[in-house]
Amino acid sequence: MKKHPLNRRIRLAGLAMAAGTALTAGAAQAQDKGSVHLAYVEWSSEVASTNVVRAVLEQAGYEVDMTSLSAAAMWQAVATGDADAIVAAWLPTTHADYMERVGDQVVDLGPNLNGTKLGLVVPAYTDIDSIAEIDENADAFDGTIIGIDPGAGIMSLTENVIDAYDLDEMKLQSGSGAxxxxxxxxxxxxxxxxxxxxxxxxxxxxRWDLKYLKDPKNVYGGAEQIHTIVREGLEEDMPEAYAILDAFHWTPEQMGEVMLMNQSNDADPYENAKQWVEENQDLVQEWLPES
Structure with missing residues (x-):
């Protein structure tokens, strides 16, 4: 069933407030094509990709709203139709629980980026090379694994890692990507x-010389992909927007360019995304439907 845009926007704002964030309205003027609502999680990769998609949709004439949510709320928003799409679904491992819960209520458009990886990371100068070596060197790490927001899939996987490798001397500290x-x-x-x-x-x-610790038990799984997930009915409601979201695909290197642009103190991810889109029109044109 198609959601009323105003009601959907109100529900999205409520979800954002619950997550301690605010709804950011698209600045571009729509050309009577309607409004696309994008949900995302506050990871540097997803901030980059969602803002790029926003800039491309605005170039095509849509108004775009963005809502920052927890991973669980982000998936739920698409499942209920309160958000139109996410380009931030890490599959098949990180967001497996969310896909299992709501997969029959959303449409998976497939990967928009290949070659992702999850794991425990240390500076390259650190002597150990495997997760199995952490516990015997717990003092060197103050007995702590520094994590991110508690709702992130990588956090639940890391709890599994602690159990699988018997890291009795280590605790997982939640926080944020920052x-x-x-x-x-x-x-x-x-x-x-x-x-x-x-x-x-x-x-x-x-920025730094880092290394992943080996995961011989493969708890984190192999390489993943980032998928685009849209609400049911989007293809019928906004076929051009659906086509753009379906065509969106880039490389880790291209995403990395945008992420690095966003690391300066006065960075504006939206403005950086617009700049990147302007400078990469050959690629962007591949995402836009033929006129």
């Missing part, structure tokens, strides 16, 4: 050991 990279930056500056939850693509691999 607090995780701040802890990593501080440790590297002081040549200290630190272990954090990490994923590729992420700008931290371009």
């Amino acid at each position: 607090t995780m990279t701040a802890a990593l930056s501080s440790a590297i500056k002081n040549q200290e050991d630190v272990v954090v939850t990490g994923w590729t693509p992420h700008w931290m691999f371009a």
Whole structure:
């Protein structure tokens, strides 16, 4: 059933407030094509990709609203029709629980990026090379694995890692992507050991010399993909927007360019996305339907 746009916008705003965020209205003027509502999670990769998709949809004449939510709320918003799409679904492992819960209520358009990876990350100078070595070196890491927001899929996987490898001397500390990279930056500056939850693509691999710890039990799984998920009925309601979302696909290197642009102190992810879209029109044209 098609949701009334105003009611849907009200529900989205309520979800965003519950997540401690605000609804950001698209600045571009729509050309009577309607409004597309994008939900996303506050990871640097998803901030980059969602803003790029926003800029492309606006170029095509849509108004775009963006709502930052927890991963669980993001999936639920698409399932209920309160959001039109996400380009932030990490599958098949990280968001497997969410897909299992609402997969029959959404439409999976397939991967928009291949070659992702999850795991525990340490500075390259750290002596250990495997997760199995962490517990016997717990003191070097202050007995702590630095994580991100507690609702993230990588956090539940890391809890499984702690159990699977009997990391009895370690605890998982939740926080955010920003607090995780701040802890990593501080440790590297002081040549200290630190272990954090990490994923590729992420700008931290371009900034510092890092390494993934080997995961011989394969708890984190192999390489993943980031999928585009849309609400049921979007293809019938807004076929051109659906086609753009379906065509959207880029590489970790291209995503990394945008993520690095967003790391300066005065960075505006939306403005950076618009700039990147302007500078990469050959690729963008592949995402836009033929006129």
